[in-house]
Structures are given as C-alpha cells and as structure tokens.
Amino acid sequence: MSAIVITVDGDRLPARAGMTVAAALIAADRPELRRSPRAGTPRGVHCGMGHCFECLVTIDGTPDRRACLVEVSDGMTVETSR
Amino acid sequence: MNSSTLSFAGKASTGHSHAPSKDPGVEPFSCDVCVVGAGAAGLSAAHAAAACGTSVVVLDAFPRPGGQYYMQPPAAPLASAKAMRQVTDGAALIAEAERAGARILPGREVWGVFPGGGQPERGTSAAAPSDAGGFTLHADGDGGAVRVTARAIVVATGAHDRVVPFPGWTLPGVMPPGAGQRLAKLSGTPPGRRTLIAGSGAFLLPVASSILKAGGEIAAIFEADNRVLAAAGIVARNPSIWGELARLARPLFRAEFEVHRGAVVVAALGDDRVRAARLAPLDTSGTPDLAQTFEIDDIDALLVGYGFRPHVELTDALGCTHDFDEAAGGWICRAAPDTFATTVAGVFAAGETTGIAGSRPALLSGRIAGLAAAESLGFGDTSGERRYLVERRRRPAAFAAALATHFTPPAGLAAAITNDTVMCRCEDVTAGEVRAALADGADDAFGAKLWSRAGMGLCQGRVCGFGLARLIAAERGIDPEEVGFNTPRLPLRPVKLSTMQAALKE
Numbered sequence: 072m073s074a075i076v077i078t079v080d081g082d083r084l085p086a087r088a089g090m091t092v093a094a095a096l097i098a099a100d101r102p103e104l105r106r107s108p109r110a111g112t113p114r115g116v117h118c119g120m121g122h123c124f125e126c127l128v129t130i131d132g133t134p135d136r137r138a139c140l141v142e143v144s145d146g147m148t149v150e151t152s153r
Numbered sequence: 154m155n156s157s158t159l160s161f162a163g164k165a166s167t168g169h170s171h172a173p174s175k176d177p178g179v180e181p182f183s184c185d186v187c188v189v190g191a192g193a194a195g196l197s198a199a200h201a202a203a204a205c206g207t208s209v210v211v212l213d214a215f216p217r218p219g220g221q222y223y224m225q226p227p228a229a230p231l232a233s234a235k236a237m238r239q240v241t242d243g244a245a246l247i248a249e250a251e252r253a254g255a256r257i258l259p260g261r262e263v264w265g266v267f268p269g270g271g272q273p274e275r276g277t278s279a280a281a282p283s284d285a286g287g288f289t290l291h292a293d294g295d296g297g298a299v300r301v302t303a304r305a306i307v308v309a310t311g312a313h314d315r316v317v318p319f320p321g322w323t324l325p326g327v328m329p330p331g332a333g334q335r336l337a338k339l340s341g342t343p344p345g346r347r348t349l350i351a352g353s354g355a356f357l358l359p360v361a362s363s364i365l366k367a368g369g370e371i372a373a374i375f376e377a378d379n380r381v382l383a384a385a386g387i388v389a390r391n392p393s394i395w396g397e398l399a400r401l402a403r404p405l406f407r408a409e410f411e412v413h414r415g416a417v418v419v420a421a422l423g424d425d426r427v428r429a430a431r432l433a434p435l436d437t438s439g440t441p442d443l444a445q446t447f448e449i450d451d452i453d454a455l456l457v458g459y460g461f462r463p464h465v466e467l468t469d470a471l472g473c474t475h476d477f478d479e480a481a482g483g484w485i486c487r488a489a490p491d492t493f494a495t496t497v498a499g500v501f502a503a504g505e506t507t508g509i510a511g512s513r514p515a516l517l518s519g520r521i522a523g524l525a526a527a528e529s530l531g532f533g534d535t536s537g538e539r540r541y542l543v544e545r546r547r548r549p550a551a552f553a554a555a556l557a558t559h560f561t562p563p564a565g566l567a568a569a570i571t572n573d574t575v576m577c578r579c580e581d582v583t584a585g586e587v588r589a590a591l592a593d594g595a596d597d598a599f600g601a602k603l604w605s606r607a608g609m610g611l612c613q614g615r616v617c618g619f620g621l622a623r624l625i626a627a628e629r630g631i632d633p634e635e636v637g638f639n640t641p642r643l644p645l646r647p648v649k650l651s652t653m654q655a656a657l658k659e
Binding site: 087088089090091093094095097098100102103104107108109110112113114115116117118119120121122123124125135139140141142 | 214215216221226227262295313314323324325326327328329331332333335336339340341342344345346425426453464575578579580581610611612615616647
C-alpha cells in the first residue's frame with residue numbers, strides 16, 4: 072500500500088494506491104459528490120458496486136466516471152459537481 | 154462438435170486502465186461458453202466448462218475478478234485469517250479457471266445481448282434464441298469494448314442490496330450494507346467515522362466486523378427480526394456454521410458493538426449529510442410504530458438494507474422465465490435443479506441469480522451449470538457428477554433458505570415512506586408522485602414508471618425496484634408479486650454511442 076496524492080476539486084489529498092476514488096473521498100471526509108438532477112439535493116456514494124450511478128465524478132477530465140469502480144493513481148485529478 | 158473454438162482477434166488487455174479508450178474499437182471474441190460474472194458461481198462455472206474442453210470467456214464488470222465474496226483487494230490490509238482465506242480461496246478459484254483455459258476479461262460490463270451471430274433484428278429489444286443458435290454479448294468498460302459470440306451463456310451476475318426508501322435516504326453517508334462492506338474490504342476505508350447499521354440479515358454482522366477492522370466505529374446494529382429463538386434453532390441444526398458464527402459474534406462479547414432487535418430506521422437526519430437516524434419499533438404486523446420513535450445521533454454513516462436481490466437484468470433481457478420468492482430475494486431466474494438451465498435454450502444461470510443462497514451453494518450451482526453447459530454442446534456426459542453436486546448442495550441451500558425466511562423485510566416498512574420521500578433516486582421521483590400516479594390509474598410497476606418516471610433513470614430501477622413494489626403493493630392492498638417488475642431496456646448499462654455503433658456495425 073503505497074501512499075500517493077490525488078487532487079480533488081483543487082485540493083491535494085493523500086490516498087493509498089489501489090483504493091477506489093469513492094473510498095479516498097470518504098476517507099478525506101468529503102461524502103458529497105454531486106447534486107440530484109431535479110431537486111438539487113446532495114448525493115454521495117450509494118450502492119458502492121457500480122450499478123446506481125450516484126457517485127459520478129470527473130476523473131482526469133473524463134466526466135461521468137463512477138468513483139466506486141475506479142482505483143486511484145498518483146497524480147489523479149478528481150472533480151466533483153457539488 | 155467436440156472441438157474447442159476459442160479465437161482471439163487481437164491481444165486483449167485483461168488489466169485495467171484509468172481512462173476509457175478514446176478509440177471505440179471493439180475486440181471480437183468467439184467461444185463455446187460465455188460466463189457473465191466472475192464471482193463464486195461464475196468462476197466455478199468457467200472452471201467446470203473449460204475443464205470439459207469448451208472454450209470459455211468470462212466477462213466481469215469490476216476491475217478485478219472475485220465478485221463480492223471472493224473480492225480481491227489491491228490495497229486493503231487483510232485484517233483477519235478469515236479475510237485472508239477468502240482472498241486466497243478467491244485467488245485460487247481465479248487461477249484454477251484460467252489454468253483450465255478460461256479467458257477472464259474484467260472491467261467489462263455487458264450492455265447488450267442478442268440471439269445468433271451478432272446483429273439485432275430490427276425491432277427487437279431483447280434476445281430470444283434464433284434458429285441458428287448462439288448469442289452475441291456486447292460489453293464495455295475500462296478493460297475495453299468487446300463483442301463475444303458464444304454457443305451457450307452462463308449468467309452468474311450475483312446480487313445487490315435490497316433497500317426500501319425512507320425519508321433522508323439520499324443524504325451522503327447513507328448507503329446499503331454492501332457498500333460499507335466493499336469500502337472496508339476493498340479499500341480498507343470505513344464508510345464513516347461512526348457507523349450505524351440497520352435492516353435485516355446475517356450479513357450485518359460481517360459488515361460491522363469489516364468496518365471495525367478498517368478502523369471505523371460502530372454505533373450499533375439494529376436487526377429488524379426479533380425471533381431470536383427460532384433463528385437460534387436454525388443455527389443449532391447446522392453445526393457447520395458454528396465456527397464462522399462464533400467468529401462473527403466475537404466483537405459482541407468484547408462489547409465492541411451492540412445488537413438490538415425489533416426496530417427499523419424510519420428516517421435519516423441531516424442537512425447536507427447524514428448526522429443522525431430516527432428509528433421505530435416494529436409492531437406485531439411488522440409495521441414501524443411511528444408514535445414511539447427514538448434517535449441515534451453522532452453518526453456520519455448509516456447502512457440500511459434488507460438482504461439482497463438477484464441481478465436478473467441479463468436473464469430477463471434473454472427472455473428467461475422468472476419467479477417471485479420474497480425470501481430468496483424477490484424475482485429470481487427459474488433454473489432446473491440438475492442443470493441450472495433456464496427456460497431459454499442455451500442459457501444457464503447460477504449463484505444468486507437463481508435465488509439468494511450464499512457462496513457455498515453458489516460455488517456448487519456454478520459448477521453444475523458449467524458442466525451442463527458443456528454437456529449441452531456435446532462435451533461428454535456430466536450427469537453423474539452433477540447428481541453428486543446437487544446432493545452436496547442440498548444442505549447448505551436448505552440452511553440458507555431457512556435463514557432467509559427470518560430476514561424477509563418487515564411487511565409494513567412502506568408505512569414510513571412519507572410523500573416527500575424520494576423513491577427513484579435517478580429521476581428524483583417522490584413517493585407523493587408515485588401515489589398520485591396510482592390515484593390516476595397506474596396499477597403496477599410498469600404503470601408507475603410510465604406515469605411518474607420512477608425507475609426510468611440510469612439504474613433502471615435496480616435500486617428503487619423493490620421499494621417501489623412495496624409501496625405500490627401497500628397502496629393498492631395487493632401482493633408485491635402482482636406489482637411485477639420492469640423489464641430492463643438495452644443498453645443495460647450506459648454506453649457511448651460511438652462504442653455502440655462500432656459494436657453493432659462490425
């Protein structure tokens with residue numbers, strides 16, 4: 072488990088190689104990832120296994136990536152839409 | 154007939170990359186048996202079919218094979234001997250399947266399946282076996298887009314948490330237990346600093362243990378079922394699980410967390426994230442008594458779930474018959490006990506897809522399905538071994554079934570669903586809107602979807618389907634079975650139009 076650094080909404084955060092982006096965000100106490108489409112309510116990780124699409128974030132410039140499926144890598148850039 | 158026909162048109166990357174390819178090239182594969190899902194049942198099926206001499210391709214949505222029980226954590230510390238054993242047993246299953254010749258392609262989610270050699274007939278949205286036989290599966294993901302033509306399919310897509318909406322369940326920090334388990338086991342991260350676990354099922358205890366080992370704190374567990382003695386009777390009659398149960402209960406005796414019974418979560422409280430939970434005791438009809446609520450505060454994670462539901466999208470898209478069995482997870486794919494053949498020729502189903510039973514029955518049903526699939530293609534007579542496996546599966550399956558009857562979701566849960574409770578998270582559809590649709594004339598799951606858009610979003614009702622059925626059944630005074638379920642639409646998972654175009658054109 073090597074320590075790495077990712078950038079989330081401009082902030083540099085520590086993470087461990089191999090953990091998911093969702094886990095890195097939760098470990099950094101950033102549970103809110105986006106707002107719901109109609110009511111605009113805060114949303115975070117829900118199913119944690121790729122089928123609910125609640126945890127969509129932009130990763131290294133690619134939008135609509137599921138944070139619960141993608142593993143972090145050193146220097147990764149994550150943008151939430153909170 | 155008895156010759157293997159695995160062909161690879163190019164070198165597939167079986168690893169995972171961090172960004173999807175910009176080039177929507179679709180890699181073609183052709184095989185005898187395509188197994189969907191690389192968990193206990195899928196790996197076991199792949200190994201069995203490949204050992205019979207068939208060519209096997211395994212597709213799995215996750216970056217690494219193993220499924221939920223045999224999850225292969227890349228980073229999390231393995232905190233116990235049991236966790237270590239699950240991982241090493243899983244690694245051995247993966248290695249065995251590959252050694253037998255199965256080609257495992259992780260990072261590929263199946264988004265479409267069609268009968269025959271590949272091209273959908275105009276106007277068909279679901280597959281049925283064509284005269285030519287065989288199927289074409291389309292999958293995409295970080296592993297890269299693939300198109301797999303197969304003579305037979307084994308669907309071993311597993312299950313997901315069974316949830317019932319309650320006010321506040323969309324707040325960040327509210328998740329089903331399975332999400333907490335994946336965070337803790339896969340990434341070594343607890344779902345929060347202090348987690349409250351509630352709902353029903355034997356799964357709640359191992360989730361609490363995983364969270365403790367990942368460094369999290371457990372506020373408490375609230376198990377809805379309060380028939381302690383009957384559950385104890387089932388356990389007493391099954392000595393083979395005593396060891397595991399003693400291990401899971403150890404934190405209880407060390408007072409690392411408390412298990413309370415007979416109450417359910419009726420609301421998650423917080424502004425921009427969960428900060429507390431409101432609970433209510435269940436009355437004798439299984440309805441939460443909203444006049445006697447109490448709160449648990451100082452939490453930042455709330456895990457609530459009532460067992461699991463099988464993933465039946467693929468078997469449904471393939472036209473297989475499904476039956477309703479609430480204790481076994483709701484809608485389950487019908488499969489013959491001695492072959493795990495579905496009602497569609499060439500399609501087999503194994504593991505939780507055919508009813509929630511846990512890892513041991515899944516390993517055995519996977520093996521039966523793999524052998525039967527190979528035999529159906531002319532690769533020998535496997536009936537003797539299958540008879541033996543069916544016999545071996547009987548006890549663990551009966552145990553799972555007996556336990557499951559204890560953990561069916563309380564009958565009156567829908568009473569806690571207020572009109573402003575979000576039912577469909579994808580489309581932000583509230584219970585009030587669903588109730589209005591019912592008042593307007595919608596009378597089942599399909600009607601509610603057409604009227605209100607509930608279940609029409611990206612998850613296609615995987616998350617809200619069970620809760621919606623409960624709400625509609627409660628409002629109309631009918632059985633959840635009568636509510637039905639919504640047939641998934643292709644693509645089963647979102648896929649780029651360019652990828653779809655490339656996949657269907659080639």
